[in-house]
Amino acid sequence: VSLWRRILDFRGLGFWAPQPLRLIALDATGSAELSRLHAFGGFARGWSSAECEALLTDRVVTADALAGGGKAGRRIDLAAAILSRRAADEAEVLVILVDPSRRRCGLGHRLLQAHAANLVRQGVRTLFLEVEEGNAAARALYAKNGFVTAGSRKGYYALPGGGTATALILRCDLDGSSGG
Numbered sequence: 167v168s169l170w171r172r173i174l175d176f177r178g179l180g181f182w183a184p185q186p187l188r189l190i191a192l193d194a195t196g197s198a199e200l201s202r203l204h205a206f207g208g209f210a211r212g213w214s215s216a217e218c219e220a221l222l223t224d225r226v227v228t229a230d231a232l233a234g235g236g237k238a239g240r241r242i243d244l245a246a247a248i249l250s251r252r253a254a255d256e257a258e259v260l261v262i263l264v265d266p267s268r269r270r271c272g273l274g275h276r277l278l279q280a281h282a283a284n285l286v287r288q289g290v291r292t293l294f295l296e297v298e299e300g301n302a303a304a305r306a307l308y309a310k311n312g313f314v315t316a317g318s319r320k321g322y323y324a325l326p327g328g329g330t331a332t333a334l335i336l337r338c339d340l341d342g343s344s345g346g
């Protein structure tokens with residue numbers, strides 16, 4: 167994907183690019199695409215299409231995405247996705263993913279902001295997540311969005327190459343009291 171295509175997609179000016187991105191609520195029709203995107207996330211274990219479908223049909227899961235295509239029977243082109251599970255007035259981010267060719271263009275930030283606003287509309291006041299201690303990109307994204315460290319779990323993640331890593335538990339008060 168060329169730099170120009172990325173810029174035009176991000177600015178919503180993709181007049182020549184085939185698939186300008188828009189914010190969508192991801193439903194079960196995006197299961198295979200979500201599974202494909204998850205495979206590029208660098209996780210030890212992938213999510214199958216069936217697992218993605220189970221999540222996307224779970225009524226307590228909110229799933230938002232930035233995508234192109236999907237109209238008139240065209241396959242959706244999933245650039246970024248985020249899923250959270252709600253419980254009362256809290257929610258936990260299950261995953262946030264940006265297509266590797268579209269990272270560092272602001273898509274992760276834009277999607278996290280839109281997702282948080284969507285959760286607030288559903289009555290969520292506090293958002294939690296777990297992040298691997300060594301995941302510098304994700305930690306910087308979360309810090310930029312007002313998440314603060316609430317705890318840690320040593321040896322929580324299995325790493326793709328073997329061994330384990332610490333999980334940090336982060337929290338963001340969506341009413342702004344933790345700075346988000």
Ligand SMILES: CC(C)(COP(=O)(O)OP(=O)(O)OC[C@H]1O[C@@H](n2cnc3c(N)ncnc32)[C@H](O)[C@@H]1OP(=O)(O)O)[C@@H](O)C(=O)NCCC(=O)NCCS
Pocket residue numbers: 206207208260261262263264265268269270271272273274275276297301302303304306307308310
């Ligand atoms: C983490 C991830 C979602 C970030 O998405 P992104 O679209 O590249 O992020 P953005 O371009 O919106 O960047 C927003 C901020 O995040 C931080 N950031 C993003 N990528 C970074 C990197 N590689 N190194 C350092 N900081 C980074 C920066 O603070 C950036 O703000 P800035 O551009 O003003 O400096 C993306 O790298 C990804 O999909 N990673 C693999 C999956 C993953 O680890 N998910 C998180 C755990 S579930």
